[in-house]
Amino acid sequence: xxxxTETPDLxxxxxxxKLTSRSFAAVxxxxxxxxxxxxxxxxxxxxxxxxVEDDMSIAHDIKVxxxxxxxxKLSLDDWSFDxxxxxxxxxxxxxxxxxxxxEFHRLNREYREVIIKITKEMGNGxxxxxxxxxxxxxxVQTIKDYDMYCHYVAGxxxxxxxxxxxxxxxxxxxxIKRPELFESMGLFLQKTNIIRDYAEDIEAGRSFxxxxxxxxYGEKLTDFQSAKNTKQGVFCINHLVLxxxxxxxxxLTYLSSIQEQSSFQFCAxxxxxxxxxxALVFNNENVLHTNVKIRKGTTCDLILxxxxxxxxxxxxxxxLRDIRKRLNVEDPNYxxxxxxxxxxxxxx
Ligand SMILES: O=C(O)CO[C@@H](C(=O)O)[C@@H](OCCCCCc1ccc2ccccc2c1)C(=O)NCCCCCc1ccc2ccccc2c1
Ligand SMILES: [Mg+2]
Ligand SMILES: [Mg+2]
Numbered sequence: 001x002x003x004x005t006e007t008p009d010l011x012x013x014x015x016x017x018k019l020t021s022r023s024f025a026a027v028x029x030x031x032x033x034x035x036x037x038x039x040x041x042x043x044x045x046x047x048x049x050x051x052v053e054d055d056m057s058i059a060h061d062i063k064v065x066x067x068x069x070x071x072x073k074l075s076l077d078d079w080s081f082d083x084x085x086x087x088x089x090x091x092x093x094x095x096x097x098x099x100x101x102x103e104f105h106r107l108n109r110e111y112r113e114v115i116i117k118i119t120k121e122m123g124n125g126x127x128x129x130x131x132x133x134x135x136x137x138x139x140v141q142t143i144k145d146y147d148m149y150c151h152y153v154a155g156x157x158x159x160x161x162x163x164x165x166x167x168x169x170x171x172x173x174x175x176i177k178r179p180e181l182f183e184s185m186g187l188f189l190q191k192t193n194i195i196r197d198y199a200e201d202i203e204a205g206r207s208f209x210x211x212x213x214x215x216x217y218g219e220k221l222t223d224f225q226s227a228k229n230t231k232q233g234v235f236c237i238n239h240l241v242l243x244x245x246x247x248x249x250x251x252l253t254y255l256s257s258i259q260e261q262s263s264f265q266f267c268a269x270x271x272x273x274x275x276x277x278x279a280l281v282f283n284n285e286n287v288l289h290t291n292v293k294i295r296k297g298t299t300c301d302l303i304l305x306x307x308x309x310x311x312x313x314x315x316x317x318x319x320l321r322d323i324r325k326r327l328n329v330e331d332p333n334y335x336x337x338x339x340x341x342x343x344x345x346x347x348x
Contacts, residue, residue: 012099013040019089020047027269032262035168037103038111039266042160044093044100045074045119048081050153051090053126055083056205060130067127071120073097074104074112110167118160125152139207139221143243146210147187150194154186161185161267170260181257184250185267191244192274195237195281199225200291213239216332224288233288238333241282241323245340248275248316249347256309268306272315276302279319283326313348320344 017025017040028040049070052063073079078098085091129135129149140146162182165171194208201207207221214221217232224233251271258264276294281287305311324341327334
């Protein structure tokens with residue numbers, strides 16, 4: 001019988017979960033007990049890794065080996081790290097890493113193997129980017145680089161979660177044959193965050209908007225912050241929204257194959273939040289200056305409506321129509337948008 005005693009370490013882990021993530025904590029708590037601890041620990045371990053990646057105060061010669069070897073910490077009984085991550089709540093996952101390790105060793109082997117594999121691949125992908133001088137100086141260059149970066153930080157999460165759900169028998173093994181589906185689950189979320197976080201990232205001295213796109217609309221990425229370039233900045237946002245929408249059909253196909261209710265909601269809620277966020281950032285010049293967020297009321301409606309697959313399809317259809325209605329003919333992306341949204345409509 002599974003040992004489900006609530007140890008002090010487990011309580012500490014759930015405290016860390018709630019501390020580090022508003023959105024993901026809520027959906028992870030919804031999960032069936034069989035899967036909840038594994039996904040919670042998967043989240044905290046990757047959040048710890050990402051906190052190292054995000055911490056601009058850690059020197060490269062410390063950061064790169066730390067990222068590459070992070071998965072090896074998972075075999076230790078005790079390890080913690082005190083970076084100077086500006087974000088207090090994120091720092092805690094690294095200083096309190098022992099609780100995560102103690103609980104990690106209590107997971108069944110199959111779950112641990114998935115988590116170690118993804119942590120190793122993500123850590124090495126992040127390290128490769130940090131070592132790439134081009135990326136360091138000028139950020140993400142091509143759309144191909146953009147997709148590859150998002151693969152490492154989010155596509156791999158979709159990969160790991162899919163395998164955890166299959167081990168727990170909450171998703172069909174057929175999904176393993178469709179890696180493009182779980183890749184899109186991650187890329188849709190990450191690309192939405194990257195578009196939304198423009199102002200915050202520029203402030204922090206980084207950005208992930210691909211040069212292949214923004215250079216169509218401006219000389220420098222920071223140009224969009226001056227009033228005279230607002231229109232070009234909005235066209236750039238819309239171009240990136242269109243690029244993110246290319247993942248919609250894969251996301252809906254993936255959702256249609258999750259049978260277990262709590263896993264379905266766990267997968268569906270972040271996706272419906274993302275399509276609502278994409279509709280919010282579309283044609284929205286505020287994105288160039290601040291971090292726009294969907295209203296709390298909207299969030300509640302989305303959570304309720306996304307309980308069924310049909311509800312999710314309705315939500316996507318609603319926001320895709322909303323975006324199409326607000327397309328302006330002078331937007332260079334006008335034609336591509338219409339063709340692509342019509343294609344998704346056919347799929348739906
Ligand atoms: O620092 C921040 O607060 C934001 O960091 C972003 C960044 O630095 O780019 C960035 O960090 C990425 C690296 C660490 C990934 C951590 C993660 C996130 C969600 C999870 C959900 C469940 C289980 C494990 C999870 C692991 C970030 O958090 N971006 C949010 C989008 C990531 C989506 C991951 C993902 C992929 C597929 C999914 C499928 C189903 C349900 C949730 C899913 C969640
Ligand atoms: Mg981060
Ligand atoms: Mg990061």
